[in-house]
Structures are given as C-alpha cells and as structure tokens.
C-alpha cells in the first residue's frame with residue numbers, strides 16, 4: 715500500500731538548516747494500522763505530511779498504491795489525495811464558514827459525487843451528529859468537531875487514513891470516545907491507518923508501532 719525509501723527532508727538553509735528526516739524507509743501493507751511515535755520535534759508530522767502529499771521530500775521516493783507521489787504534478791497530487799487519502803489533524807481544520815454537513819460533503823463534491831449530500835448525511839449519522847449537521851464548526855464542541863473531521867476524512871472512502879494526534883486537543887474521555895469511533899470505522903472499512911500519537915495506550919491499539927529517532931525509523 716505504502717512504500718517509502720530513503721526519504722530525506724531538511725528545513726532552512728545554512729546555519730539554521732535542520733535535517734529532520736535523514737533516510738526513512740518504511741513499508742505498510744493494506745489494512746495495517748501503524749502508530750508513528752517519537753519525541754516532540756522528531757519529524758512525525760513532517761513524515762506524515764510527505765506521505766499525504768501535502769509537502770515534497772528533498773529526495774527519496776514515496777510510493778502509494780504503486781504510484782510515485784514525487785512524479786505527480788500538483789494537480790495530479792490533489793486528485794490522487796482526494797481519491798485515496800483522508801487526513802485528520804490535531805486542530806480539526808474544518809472550514810469555518812461551512813456547516814458540519816457541508817464540511818463532510820466537500821470532498822465528495824470535489825470528486826463530483828452526485829450523491830454527496832446523501833452520503834455526507836449517512837456519515838454524519840454514523841459519527842452520531844445528525845442533530846448537529848447544520849451547525850458551524852464554532853458551534854460544535856471539541857469532540858463533535860473532531861468527529862466531523864473524521865467523517866470528512868472518510869467521506870470519499872479513502873484507502874488510507876492519516877491522523878496526526880487526532881485526540882491531542884480533546885479531554886481524555888472525549889478523546890477516547892473519538893478514538894474508539896476512529897478504530898471502529900477504520901476496521902469496518904479496512905482502511906490503512908497511520909496514526910501519529912504521544913499516547914502509549916493509543917499506540918498499542920495499532921497493529922504496529924514505529925518510532926522516529928534522530929531522523930530515521932527504529
């Protein structure tokens with residue numbers, strides 16, 4: 715599903731240059747759930763954003779479903795991302811001017827899905843938020859907002875879900891509930907999950923744990 719080889723990424727130039735990823739190799743099979751752990755600043759979010767095609771590496775290859783992300787134009791990448799990937803962030807990144815329902819519909823509309831609204835309603839229902847579908851993100855609680863973000867990420871039926879500390883901004887109990895929901899949905903849909911987390915218990919729920927240290931995976 716995912717094959718990463720010799721991935722390198724640095725930020726800045728000259729004296730302020732930081733070599734974040736110094737040659738990362740990783741293979742992830744379809745349906746695997748992988749926790750990506752490591753100290754703050756070790757490059758977890760950097761690696762995730764490269765895998766999700768949100769940023770480009772300095773060198774190395776990222777193959778997803780047999781396609782090399784580096785060889786795609788921005789336009790191809792945007793389409794490939796919409797078709798294959800869902801992303802959930804710590805700060806939900808919902809569009810503030812759109813309702814919960816509209817936020818979930820958006821990825822489907824981008825893919826010209828004619829049943830976007832119907833499908834979005836089903837997903838909103840699945841994350842238990844039918845009664846909040848008309849609310850704007852500012853009118854939702856943290857847990858509700860993250861459930862909307864989860865529904866949006868899974869709307870297009872992606873084969874891969876990337877999650878960067880998805881429960882990091884929620885209280886413990888709410889975080890746990892949202893994570894239960896995420897694992898349930900991922901399992902049901904056989905979605906491959908890459909989860910960045912500082913939470914050891916959460917990491918243990920994944921089928922594999924990989925750790926970033928000094929720029930490579932151990």
Ligand SMILES: Nc1ncnc2c1ncn2[C@@H]1O[C@H](COP(=O)(O)OP(=O)(O)OP(=O)(O)O)[C@@H](O)[C@H]1O
Pocket residue numbers: 725726732734752753754755756757758759760761
């Ligand atoms: N756009 C950027 N420009 C310059 N340096 C950056 C940039 N993004 C990240 N870095 C640096 O790269 C390193 C890795 O950052 P990254 O966000 O990937 O770490 P992380 O493992 O996700 O940390 P955390 O657990 O705190 O979220 C850090 O030292 C950070 O300061």
Ligand SMILES: [Mg+2]
Pocket residue numbers: 758759760878
């Ligand atoms: Mg991070």
